[in-house]
Amino acid sequence: xxxxxxxxxxxxxxxxxxxxxxxxxxxxxxxxxxxxxxxxxxxxxxxxxxxxxxxxxxxxxxxxxxxxxxxxxxxxxxxxxxxxxxxxxxxxxxxxxxxxxxxxxxxxxxxxxxxxxxxxxxxxxxxxxxxxxxxxxxxxxxxxxxxxxxxxxxxxxxxxxxxxxxxxxxxxxxxxxxxxxxxxxxxxxxxxxxxxxxxxxxxxxxxxxxxxxxxxxxxxxxxxxxxxxxxxxxxxxxxxxxxxxxxxxxxxxxxxxxxxxxxxxxxxxxxxxxxxxxxxxxxxxxxxxxxxxxxxxxxxxxxxxxxxxxxxxxxxxxxxxxxxxxxxxxxxxxxxxxxxxxxxxxxxxxxxxxxxxxxxxxxxxxxxxxxxxxxxxxxxxxxxxxxxxxxxxxxxxxxxxxxxxxxxxxxxxxxxxxxxxxxxxxxxxxx
Numbered sequence: 001x002x003x004x005x006x007x008x009x010x011x012x013x014x015x016x017x018x019x020x021x022x023x024x025x026x027x028x029x030x031x032x033x034x035x036x037x038x039x040x041x042x043x044x045x046x047x048x049x050x051x052x053x054x055x056x057x058x059x060x061x062x063x064x065x066x067x068x069x070x071x072x073x074x075x076x077x078x079x080x081x082x083x084x085x086x087x088x089x090x091x092x093x094x095x096x097x098x099x100x101x102x103x104x105x106x107x108x109x110x111x112x113x114x115x116x117x118x119x120x121x122x123x124x125x126x127x128x129x130x131x132x133x134x135x136x137x138x139x140x141x142x143x144x145x146x147x148x149x150x151x152x153x154x155x156x157x158x159x160x161x162x163x164x165x166x167x168x169x170x171x172x173x174x175x176x177x178x179x180x181x182x183x184x185x186x187x188x189x190x191x192x193x194x195x196x197x198x199x200x201x202x203x204x205x206x207x208x209x210x211x212x213x214x215x216x217x218x219x220x221x222x223x224x225x226x227x228x229x230x231x232x233x234x235x236x237x238x239x240x241x242x243x244x245x246x247x248x249x250x251x252x253x254x255x256x257x258x259x260x261x262x263x264x265x266x267x268x269x270x271x272x273x274x275x276x277x278x279x280x281x282x283x284x285x286x287x288x289x290x291x292x293x294x295x296x297x298x299x300x301x302x303x304x305x306x307x308x309x310x311x312x313x314x315x316x317x318x319x320x321x322x323x324x325x326x327x328x329x330x331x332x333x334x335x336x337x338x339x340x341x342x343x344x345x346x347x348x349x350x351x352x353x354x355x356x357x358x359x360x361x362x363x364x365x366x367x368x369x370x371x372x373x374x375x376x377x378x379x380x381x382x383x384x385x386x387x388x389x390x391x392x393x394x395x396x397x398x399x400x401x402x403x404x405x406x407x408x409x410x411x412x413x414x415x416x417x418x419x420x421x422x423x424x425x426x427x428x429x430x431x
Contacts, residue, residue, distance in 0.1 A: 004144055004273055007137070014130045014188050015138060018123055019145045021179060021187075025086070025119070026149025028175040031157035032093060032168050039165040044100050054102075054109045061113030063369030069114075070121035070362020071205055078126040078190045078358065083183050085119030088112075090176040097169025120365060125358035126190050128349045135349060136285075139342040140276035144269050151265030208356060212363055217418040218351040222367045224293075224413060227406030228340060229368045230375030231296040231399060232333055235264050238379055238395060239326045242303065247322030256323050260330045267334045275338040285343040285350075286414025290407050292340025297403015299332030304396040336403075347419055375402075 008016055040051045073081040092111035099105060131138035160168040212218070240257045247256055279288045306325040312318040352360040379395060386394040413419050 004141065007273060008141055011134070011138060011141075012130050013186075014190065015127060017183075017187055018127050018130075019142055021082070021183065022123060022142060023145040023149040024175060024179050026146055027153045027156070028089075028093070028172040028179075030150050030153030031160070031175075032096070032172045034154050035157055035161045035165060035168065036096065039161075040105070043165060046102075050102065054105050057106050058109040058113040059369075059373075061110040062116040063113075063366055063373075065114055065117035066121060066362040066365040066369070067209070067359065068362070069117040069119070070125070070356075070358040070360070070365075071208070072118070073122035073125060073358035073362075074356050078122040078129075079183070079187050081122040081358075082119045082126070082187065083180055085115040085117075085122075086176050086180040086183065088118065089115035090173045090180060093169050093176065094173035097166040097173070117362070121358040121361040124345060124361045128345065128357055129190065135346045136280055136342045137273070137276060139345040140272050140338075142345075143338070143341050144272045147265045147268040147272075151262065151269070154261070208359065209363075212352075212356065212360060215351065217413070218348070218360065218364075219367075220413055220418060221347060221351060221410075222364050224406050224409040225289075225344060225364075226368055226371030226375070227402045228293055228296055228337070228344075229372050230379070231299070231403050232337055233372055233376060234300075234379065234399065235260055235330055235333060237376055238383065238399070239329060241383060243322055243326050247318065252319070252322075256326070259323065260326060263327055264330045264334045267331055268338055271335075272338050275335070276342050279339055279343070284414070285347055286410065286419040288343045289340050289347065289419075290411045290414060292336045292338075292343075293403055293407035293410055295336035295339060295403075296333055297400050297405075297407060299329045299336060299403070300396040300399045302328040302332075304393055304400065307392040307396065351419070 008019060037051050037055060040046045040054060041048065046054075069081060069085075088111050092108045092115060095104060095108035095111070099108065127138055127142060128135050157168050157172075160171055239260050243256045243260070279291075283291065302325040306321060309321060312321060348360055348364055349357055379399070382395040382398050386392050410419075
């Protein structure tokens, strides 16, 4: 960890602050969100469909507004959108802890989702701009801080929620309020480069969006990367369900699921910068992306192999079967993400030619968000079909195939040169 912090100090102050900001954003978010459903259904006594509605509104408002958030960041600067997102999340999280009417809960949930849509593209575009030629290494460090917030947030939230969920909401809101103040005072103002500024002055929003949608390599890359997000999300969906299917829903199952998250987060914190340095020294970006997706697909092989083993009735054999294959899968998913993520973020910047970077990040997030939703529906259907048909291998075969298919698609894009930096486009004269 000391080496990681030493690397962080070699970047500009703005990059250092953005990394600390992302840790704090994830700390505040994951301190609250894992316990929101229990609060809504337990403390407030809301029906299951209402809980799903409140949570779904948050996800929909974030995924649906990423493109708008990125466009606003390119037009008005990155800092205002980052600050606005943190202020909005402050209000949203405070409201979630203080109200019990459905309308207010939906409004607060929508606000927290919109907040993410405002600051996420802006943060990544700002980091890409100020890191310059060291983008790949910067995004590797960024992922370390990102995962550290995910790892620590639920632990703090568990302690605070044990006192009162309202305390969790107010502490989380306080973190975002403090973060807003720090960024207003300390984060340097950063706008898109001159070419983007001229493009904003010349073109309307719809014209810019049409231009992005005409960027075929970017769209093909976005489509190929959907699989990575579907696969990594299985740490929250398929792997916990498998642990509980084999090991049960008691304290053992809860501890085993917590172990999955710990393995995923700790491995990234400890290994991300080393993995990135190793890959950058040996592979081109397209090759690293291909290997990362292949590793994610192969992550489900331990689970596939475990379906051929007889199910023990109890004892150590049952404990090992319930924990070892899912833990290996979580570790391999983390390794695949470590390989791919920094090159993924860098490739987006290269494919957009350093123009309208935040807008491209926004559209990319929306595409992948829609893919996650559809992928989870299909994964859930595969899990149900496997249980009903007595074919436990079905979901793992499907997920392996998805990872390998996406790896093949990325390999094809790399071999055909579509992941290379595009040639500069001639700009029309401005009268």
